[in-house]
Amino acid sequence: SQTIHQWPATLVQPVGSPLSLECTVEGTSNPNLYWYRQAAGRGLQLLFYSVGIGQISSEVPQNLSASRPQDRQFILSSKKLLLSDSGFYLCAWSVSRTKNIQYFGAGTRLSVL
Amino acid sequence: DAKTTQPPSMDCAEGRAANLPCNHSTISGNEYVYWYRQIHSQGPQYIIHGLKNNETNEMASLIITEDRKSSTLILPHATLRDTAVYYCIPSIGTGNQFYFGTGTSLTVIP
Numbered sequence: 001s002q003t004i005h006q007w008p009a010t011l012v013q014p015v016g017s018p019l020s021l022e023c024t025v026e027g028t029s030n031p032n033l034y035w036y037r038q039a040a041g042r043g044l045q046l047l048f049y050s051v052g053i054g055q056i057s058s059e060v061p062q063n064l065s066a067s068r069p070q071d072r073q074f075i076l077s078s079k080k081l082l083l084s085d086s087g088f089y090l091c092a093w094s095v096s097r098t099k100n101i102q103y104f105g106a107g108t109r110l111s112v113l
Numbered sequence: 114d115a116k117t118t119q120p121p122s123m124d125c126a127e128g129r130a131a132n133l134p135c136n137h138s139t140i141s142g143n144e145y146v147y148w149y150r151q152i153h154s155q156g157p158q159y160i161i162h163g164l165k166n167n168e169t170n171e172m173a174s175l176i177i178t179e180d181r182k183s184s185t186l187i188l189p190h191a192t193l194r195d196t197a198v199y200y201c202i203p204s205i206g207t208g209n210q211f212y213f214g215t216g217t218s219l220t221v222i223p
Contacts, residue, residue, distance in 0.1 A: 036213075043200070044157065044213035090156050100145070100204055102211060104156030 002027035006091050006105035013112050019064075019078040021108050023091030026072065031093040033074040034102060035066055038088040050074060086112045117201050122218045125195075131188040133217050135201030138182040144205050146177060148186045150197040151216070157200065160186065191221045 003026045013019060025031050035047040046059045048066035056066050063082050067075045074091060088109050092102040118136040125131040137146065147162040161168055161175045163184070168175045174187040188195055200216040 034211075043215045044151075044211075046211065046213075088154075092156070100147070100211075101159050101162065102157075103159065107154075107156050109154070 002093075002095075002103070004091060004093055004103060004105040006089075006108055008108060009106065010109045011111070013081050013110065015083055015112055016080050019076070019081050019085070019110070021076040021089055021091075021110075023074040023076075023105060024072055025093045028072070028093070028095050030071060031095050033068060034092040034094075035074065035076050036090040036092065036104075038090065040087070044090065048076070081112045083112050086110055117203065117214050119199070119201055119214065119217045121215065122220070124220050124222055125188075125191045127193060127221050127223050128190055131191040131195065131219060131221070133186040133188075133199050133201075133219065134183065135185070136183045137201065137203050140181055140203045141205070144203040146175070146181075146184050147202045147204055147211070148173070148175065149200045149202065149211075149213075150195075151200070152194075152197045157213075160199075191219075193221050193223065195219065196221045 005024050032051050034049045036044045037047050038044045048056055048058055050056050050068045053068050053071055064078050088107050090107045091105045094100055094102045145162050145164050148160040149157040150160055151157045161170055161173050163175045163177050165177055177184045198216040198218050200213050202211050204211055
């Protein structure tokens with residue numbers, strides 16, 4: 001069966017520090033991968049999605065970047081965190097372009113202080 | 114992508130059916146309607162989706178109006194564990210992106 005792993009579960013970082021969040025999927029090949037952010041009390045916002053290795057589409061210009069170095073690995077990064085980067089970050093995957101059922105990880109709660 | 118309108122909150126008595134409405138009057142002909150829920154501090158969970166026919170699975174039923182401008186998610190026998198935010202999301206599928214709104218916060222009351 002397919003599983004998705006995200007880590008860490010919680011993270012507290014100072015303003016100006018770098019960020020690296022990792023997401024991996026097991027049990028499937030060539031998944032579509034997604035990064036979402038949820039600010040406190042808000043809905044989910046799609047940040048990046050990827051349909052293959054090295055293929056990244058950005059939905060919102062911001063202080064973050066994403067990379068997909070391997071088929072089932074998706075990384076969210078920042079060189080210098082801002083206070084506004086705080087939030088709940090979720091990784092998701094899907095395998096069928098027609099059904100587009102996305103499966104989400106447990107998320108990383110990031111606090112930038 | 115179609116915009117959606119959902120009531121911000123609803124209550125439901127435990128054991129009763131929960132009916133969650135969604136208006137998606139600008140939905141296009143090739144957009145499916147997906148429903149997800151998010152229990153507090155967890156990732157969203159897929160519930161069900163449909164194009165124009167009513168659908169049922171082990172979690173819920175989805176009723177889509179004939180003109181496809183609205184739909185209703187039905188949890189037949191709500192339990193306390195169904196307390197969550199429910200999102201209605203039109204998507205063409207092949208586009209792969211989901212645009213989550215603010216959803217409906219359902220509280221199941223004992």
